[in-house]
Amino acid sequence: MQEEISIPYTVIISPGNISGNIIAPASKSSMQRACAAALVKRGVSQIFNPGISNDDIASLGVIQNLGARVTQQDDGSLVIDSTDAAPKEDVEINFGESGLGIRMFTPIAALNAVNIDIVGRGSLTTRPMNFFDEILPQLGVEISSNNGLLPLHLKGALQPANIEIDGSLSSQFLTGLLLAFAAADASDVTIEVNDLKSKPYVDLTLKVMQDFGLKLPVNNNYQSFYFEKLQTGNKKTKVSYTVEGDWSGGAFLLVAGAIAGPIKVAGLEVQSTQADKAILSALQDCGCQLSVSDKEIEVAPAKLKAFQFDANDCPDLFPPLVALAAYCEGTTVIEGVERLTHKESNRALTLQDEFAKLGIEIVLQNNLMLIKGGTGVKGGVTHSRHDHRIAMACAVAALKAETAITIEEAAAVKKSYPNFYKHMEQLGVSLCAQ
Numbered sequence: 214m215q216e217e218i219s220i221p222y223t224v225i226i227s228p229g230n231i232s233g234n235i236i237a238p239a240s241k242s243s244m245q246r247a248c249a250a251a252l253v254k255r256g257v258s259q260i261f262n263p264g265i266s267n268d269d270i271a272s273l274g275v276i277q278n279l280g281a282r283v284t285q286q287d288d289g290s291l292v293i294d295s296t297d298a299a300p301k302e303d304v305e306i307n308f309g310e311s312g313l314g315i316r317m318f319t320p321i322a323a324l325n326a327v328n329i330d331i332v333g334r335g336s337l338t339t340r341p342m343n344f345f346d347e348i349l350p351q352l353g354v355e356i357s358s359n360n361g362l363l364p365l366h367l368k369g370a371l372q373p374a375n376i377e378i379d380g381s382l383s384s385q386f387l388t389g390l391l392l393a394f395a396a397a398d399a400s401d402v403t404i405e406v407n408d409l410k411s412k413p414y415v416d417l418t419l420k421v422m423q424d425f426g427l428k429l430p431v432n433n434n435y436q437s438f439y440f441e442k443l444q445t446g447n448k449k450t451k452v453s454y455t456v457e458g459d460w461s462g463g464a465f466l467l468v469a470g471a472i473a474g475p476i477k478v479a480g481l482e483v484q485s486t487q488a489d490k491a492i493l494s495a496l497q498d499c500g501c502q503l504s505v506s507d508k509e510i511e512v513a514p515a516k517l518k519a520f521q522f523d524a525n526d527c528p529d530l531f532p533p534l535v536a537l538a539a540y541c542e543g544t545t546v547i548e549g550v551e552r553l554t555h556k557e558s559n560r561a562l563t564l565q566d567e568f569a570k571l572g573i574e575i576v577l578q579n580n581l582m583l584i585k586g587g588t589g590v591k592g593g594v595t596h597s598r599h600d601h602r603i604a605m606a607c608a609v610a611a612l613k614a615e616t617a618i619t620i621e622e623a624a625a626v627k628k629s630y631p632n633f634y635k636h637m638e639q640l641g642v643s644l645c646a647q
């Protein structure tokens with residue numbers, strides 16, 4: 214479908230001003246959910262503005278493994294036909310490096326009464342999956358794992374049942390159960406959730422389920438989700454779904470604008486339920502120039518000052534916020550460090566290490582991150598640590614650094630935003646690839 218975007222091992226970014234207009238990429242959270250909803254809907258769906266990130270490509274592969282047919286249209290949209298989707302025999306499903314993919318699709322895949330091997334690569338092989346060891350047997354699924362890590366072996370079929378789960382490690386497990394229960398027409402069944410984190414991501418799941426006409430549970434203040442007895446979804450109609458612009462990737466663009474703009478970013482819906490829309494409040498608080506309309510967001514530098522931010526429910530904002538805080542006079546305090554341990558890297562530590570190379574001191578105090586900003590960002594050599602958001606944070610931090618910043622293993626951005634460096638160049642960034 215989409216040609217592979219090639220990014221060299223090393224990218225060097227020279228400091229300078231940026232300007233112009235840019236359209237935010239497609240959200241992988243929205244695109245991957247659309248793939249899952251199109252699969253479980255058992256009908257025909259058309260997806261406009263489809264994402265092209267590695268995680269999106271992995272999800273498209275997964276739904277094809279599970280029997281959906283995907284065809285690209287001349288206008289770039291994708292038609293997904295899942296009318297008779299079912300794996301005919303035992304399958305291996307590879308999730309690449311996508312945490313959302315594996316946690317969302319595993320319960321959905323387990324709806325099939327076949328043997329399923331669940332595998333992944335890179336950072337995904339060290340991310341915890343022991344949730345499934347505990348929960349899936351309660352839903353009639355046999356499972357074995359590598360001590361809570363990949364690979365997993367499953368044998369369904371999953372049957373919805375009343376269940377109590379822990380939501381404190383990740384919301385992604387709940388997202389998967391909600392979709393799987395809806396697919397199985399769960400009736401008079403409750404998922405009880407303790408200590409749910411990243412709540413807005415669950416709002417996005419429910420929104421996509423609604424957009425695809427799936428059976429919707431009643432949300433009791435994120436503490437329980439009840440699938441009623443009689444209500445069913447509306448599976449008949451053909452669905453058209455437009456993937457939302459990505460507030461998570463867009464946050465790097467907006468921060469770039471606050472440090473070195475002015476720029477205008479289009480394609481970000483202000484009404485979105487995406488967690489990372491909260492970047493707007495940090496931008497407001499740091500004192501940059503910000504103008505938000507339905508059409509675009511305009512952002513430009515001003516005297517930047519330290520701010521306080523609660524990122525417990527939007528952990529992916531830590532990397533762009535650290536880049537921003539590096540340029541804000543004073544100590545910025547961000548809450549939610551505990552949410553960072555099991556991402557593509559242990560992000561609190563990788564941010565601390567990589568920004569130390571640029572002369573920015575980050576102190577970790579329990580659940581708080583303190584960033585001492587306004588002291589000047591030095592040039593230097595950083596490493597993505599195979600984490601897309603670390604690469605993008607270092608790239609944005611380079612814009613007003615004293616000298617150029619090198620990013621090793623720069624291609625990590627392909628996980629969520631393959632066109633990131635191309636977009637930076639379009640905004641006038643001077644970038645050299647090696």
Ligand SMILES: O=C(O)C1=C[C@@H](OP(=O)(O)O)[C@@H](O)[C@H](O)C1
Pocket residue numbers: 241242243313382383384385388410411414528529552
């Ligand atoms: O559901 C999603 O699309 C996501 C949920 C979040 O994970 P947690 O729920 O583990 O915080 C976020 O960090 C991840 O990048 C995407």
Ligand SMILES: C=C(OP(=O)(O)O)C(=O)O
Pocket residue numbers: 310311312313314529556557602629
């Ligand atoms: C943590 C992330 O994604 P996932 O958990 O889906 O791999 C991310 O995109 O920063």
